[in-house]
Amino acid sequence: MILYERDARRGERVRACCQRAAAQGIRPGMPLAEVAATGMLEKTGGSAEGSYHIARHEPEEDRQALLHLAIECQQFSPLVGMAEGDSPDGLQMDLRGLDRVFGDERDLHGRVEEFFRRRGYFARLAIADTPSAASALARYPTEAVPPIIAAPGDRSLLEQLPVAALNLPDHVQQMLQHLGIDRLSQLESLPRASLAARFDSSLLQRLDRILGRADEVIVACHAPEDLNVRLAFEHPIVQPEAILWAIQRLLVQLAERLNACGLGVLQLECQLICQGGRSCEIRVGLFRVTADPDHLLGLIRMQLEQQRLPDAVHELRIDATSTAVCESRQRDLFAESIPRDLTKLGALIERLSSRLGSERVLRPELQADAQIERAYRCRPLTGEPTANKAATRERSRTDRSPPAAPGPMFRPLRLFDPPRPIEVIGIAMDGPPAKFFDRRETYQVARAFGPERMETGWWRGPSVRRDYYRVETTGGNRLWLFRRLQDQQWFLHGEFE
Amino acid sequence: MTSTTDTIARLRAEIRRLECSRAMLGDQRISSGCEALDALFPGGGVRRGSLVEWLRGGVGSGAATLALHYARQACRQGTSLVVVDRLRQVYPPALAGWGIDLAQVILVHPRDVREELWAWDQSLRCAAVGAVWGEIERIDGRSFRRLQLAVEDSGGVGLLLRPLRARIEPTWADVRLLVQPCGGQQVRRLSVHLLSTRGSAARGTVSLELDEWSGRLQKARDLHETRTGNLAASLARTTADRRATGTYGSSVDPV
Structure with missing residues (x-):
């Protein structure tokens, strides 16, 4: 793997x-x-x-899996947290006062080990006085130090740990290596004042945490609130009004739960389970995070109107499949026009996406690519919070300045996909055409601008090699033609409409 | 004589006021940045809360480009531009090339004509949308009227790109223009004909030039008076006339 x-x-x-x-x-x-x-x-x-x-x-999936484990580990301790950092890779448990429940620490160690083994994980466990010491022990096991330090305040064993356990930046670690320092005990024998001055300030902080001289907290993980609501009917219902009324009731319930944890919906799944086991699903994606039941109802209604229910409905389920923190803005007393416009735009985008499908309501973005078809990409406007963030982050890292727009006269507003093959009569072998035929029309070329050569990278599979010409016919029509260089075939690719 | 013209002007304004359901919108005009083109519109420029039809007089005519000039100006204040593109032929980098900020663009791909008209209606109705720009191949009178009421409500602008055959159809647009390419010139030249306006019988024609490098739009420098005169005359003939004689204007592509 x-x-x-x-x-x-x-x-x-x-x-x-x-x-x-x-x-x-x-x-x-x-x-x-x-x-x-x-x-x-x-x-x-x-x-x-x-x-x-x-x-x-997939760092985000890792994180989710770890969170899941953390929540399951709450059977051992009321306080379970993830190791700090951008990409957490460990769990921390507070074992204070647990000896009455699980007996001695060695027993607990065995149980936790068994817990992970049953789930198919190989876990390295360590028990120590502080979270940092425990994670250092788990990550850098040495023969000199047992994984369970029972005696409180036993620093001599911890001082045997390698300096790598401090989890310092690479350059600091290299410097320590050059100086011949490889155990914590060696660091301890150096004067503190000079350590702080010579190395990163995080060195002392981490050292203190491992040795129990600095306080440390475990930030507890909590199970996410269960954000689905359901309603089963005693008698199956068919009337659309009744179904909508029931959906509204469920949405109000859901909104209460969302409000309680300050969340809003980004994506919603509404399942109408009909008699005979068949069901009908409605998916709603949102542009803005919202917890407003009326707004959600409107979006569901719009899709429900278009669907044919296979049979009478006997159960309804609504599930908030994607949520985000609801941004609540304090209302300005006077300047209200801009936020109001934004809400209106959001409502429009949600209505369009809800009826046409989110893959049909898009925002184009320029991409730095010479190939015509790849010079832009489109992102759906609703229901994709993580993708949006990832995209912006990626963009800020890879190309800091957005790609420049082409000159106004150089790219046609209307592009044919795929390009239309045309018959051409040319004068020069590698020059612009003199005359061409498209859809039973004959065009005489009056002027041509070009060629503009386009070649794609060989590493992207079948290469695209074209010579583009902007052509004006004797009638003044502006068209965009290209010659495929591999076989000299001509195509009409666009109109300067 | 002056009193007669004054009366006519007053009555015309009165009619326009009655026709426009939202009098409070006033008479805000959007300019394309090209005076000659703006002058073609009664009142100068596209009125906010109105529809404009741009008829394409041939392939690669430049009608969409001219309409885009107004779309760009209509979205100056950060409002959105909705591009309804059922045929999926709009090329977004070209929009950016004409100075449209793609972060303001909402690209909509409806599946069929019904969804297309629905998307138009919804977008025109939204006050946060500055302009809606796109191709409408066919539209019936009722839907057209609905679009017109929608845009009057929101104060946006609807820029409809239409095929030439739409010329014989009734319209609810404020202004209907025909854009024709002109060949045989040193620069890219278009002639724009005002076919009809609501509440006025004004007709007119203007020749425009697009700079090959900067894309700047300006009035053509040497006007071929005779040619444009003929064109205007041929276009002024009614449909019934044309049917009766069985001929079309020589300079208009028969469709």
């Missing part, structure tokens, strides 16, 4: 790999192409001998 991540500058890199892969010499940070070159790759995840299943690293 190999997980890879995509780096804007360095391409696809191995992020993590299993022990078998590591034994074959695969290391995190290695380019994926290098791994592929060894011929051990099986993208489809076949289990053939000597091949690996590879997948893209």
Whole structure:
């Protein structure tokens, strides 16, 4: 198993790999192409001998899985939190006062180990006085230090830990290595004042946390609120008014729950379960986060009107599949015009997306690409909070300035996809056409501007090589033609409408 | 004589006021940045809360480009531009090329004509939309009237790109224009004919030039008086006339 991540500058890199892969010499940070070159790759995840299943690293999914585990671990301790940092990779549990329930710490250690093993995880566990000490012990197990430090305040054992356990930035770690410091005890023997001055200030803080000289808190994880509501009818109903009334009741319930945790809906799924096991689903995506039941009802109604219910409805379920923190803005006393316009725009986008489908209401964005068809991309405007954020983040990292727009006269407003093949009579072999035929019309070329050559990268599969001409006919019509360089075939690609 | 013209002007204003359901909108005009083109519209420029039909007099005529000039101005204050594109042929980088901020654009791809008209209606009705721009191949009178009422309510602008055959159909647009490409010139030249306006019998024609590099729109420098005169005359003939004689204006592409 190999997980890879995509780096804007360095391409696809191995992020993590299993022990078998590591034994074959695969290391995190290695380019994926290098791994592929060894011929051990099986993208489809076949289990053939000597091949690996590879997948893209999804930090958000990792986080969700860890959160799930944290919540399950609440059976051991009332206070379970994730290790701090951008990409948490560990759990912390507060074991204070638990000896009456689970007996001694060694017993608890065994139980937790068993818990993870049953779920198919290999977990490294450690028990110590402070969260930092425990996670350092778990991550950097040494023979000198047992994974359970029973005696409180036993610093001598902790001082045996390697400096890597401080989890310092690379350059600080390298500096320590140069100085020949590899155990915490060596750091301890140095004067504190000079440590703070010479190294990162985080060094002392982390050292203190491990040795129990600084306070530390575990931020507890909480189970997300269950955001679905359902209603089963005693008698199946068919009247649209009755169904809508029931949906409204459910939405009010849902809104109360959402308000309680300060959340709003971004995506909603409404399931109408009919008799005979068939069901009808309505999906609503939103542009703005909202918890307003009336607004949601309006959007559901618009889709319900278009659907034919297979049979009488006997159960309704509404599930908020995607939520986000509801932004509540204090109303200005006077300047109210701009927010009001925004709400109106949001309502329009939601209405359009709800009836036409979110993949049909789009926002175009320029992309830095020479190929005509790839010079822009479209994003749906509703229901995609994470994707939007990811896109903006990615953009800010990869290309800081947005790609420049083409000159007004250089790209046609109307583009044919796919380009239409046309018959052409030309004078020069590699020049512009003199005459061409399209849809039983003959056009005489009066002027031509070009060629504008377009070639795509060889690494993107079948290459596109074209010579584009802006052409004006004797009648003044402006068209965009190109010659495919591979076979000299001419195409009409657009109109300067 | 002057009193007669004054009376006519007064009555015309009165009619317009009665026809426009929202008198409080006033008479805000949007300018394209090209005086010659604006002068073609009665009152100068596109009135907020109105529809304008742009008839295409041939392929690659430039009608959409001219309409886009008004769309750009209508969305100056940060309002959105809705592009309704059922045929999926609009090329967004070209919009950006004409100075439209793509962050203000909402691209809508309806599946069929019914959804297309619905999308138009919804977008025109929204006060946060500055302009709606797009192709409408066919539209019946009732839907057209509904669009007109929608746009009057919101104070936006509807810029409808229509095929040439729409010329014989009744219209609810404030202004109907025909854009024709003119060949045989040193620069890209278009002639714009005012076919009809609501509440006035004004007709007119203007020749415009688009700069090859900057895309700047300006009045053509040397007007071919005779040619445009003939055109205007041929266009002024009624449909019944044309049917009776069985001929079309020589300079208009028969469709």
